[in-house]
Amino acid sequence: MSNIPDSLHYTEEHEYVKATEDPAVFQIGITDYAQGELGDVVYVDLPKAGAKFARLDVFGTIEAVKAVSELFCPVSGQVEEVNEALEKDPGLVNSDPYGEGWMIKLRVKNLAELDQLLTAEDYSGHIGQ
Numbered sequence: 001m002s003n004i005p006d007s008l009h010y011t012e013e014h015e016y017v018k019a020t021e022d023p024a025v026f027q028i029g030i031t032d033y034a035q036g037e038l039g040d041v042v043y044v045d046l047p048k049a050g051a052k053f054a055r056l057d058v059f060g061t062i063e064a065v066k067a068v069s070e071l072f073c074p075v076s077g078q079v080e081e082v083n084e085a086l087e088k089d090p091g092l093v094n095s096d097p098y099g100e101g102w103m104i105k106l107r108v109k110n111l112a113e114l115d116q117l118l119t120a121e122d123y124s125g126h127i128g129q
Helices: 031-040 112-115 120-126
Strands: 015-019 027-029 041-045 058-064 070-072 077-082 104-108
Touching: 027 031, 104 112
Parallel strands: none
Antiparallel strands: 015 027, 027 104, 041 058, 058 070, 077 104
């Protein structure tokens, strides 16, 4: 059974959105369910800080032993920070997807877009748990 924290927002494409200390900046990564489905993550291709994305734009790719998948930006915004640790250890996505395995921190352009994301309960239903 996948870990689905109640405090996060989710997309149908298996990304999560997590609040940070800055109310306009959110941590983005893939869910525990997604990393489990992918298997061992061997490479993550992420944008540079300052890159801007619209909601559901592809912001990078994640490569696992089984497949390569696109990463979709859950909300519109500008990348504030990229998790550089994933360059050396992409397996952090597997071992700690909601913590050390985060991918980008995004300054959200329109906070109302967060209301379009799934709750933990909605996401749990989406993946059949």
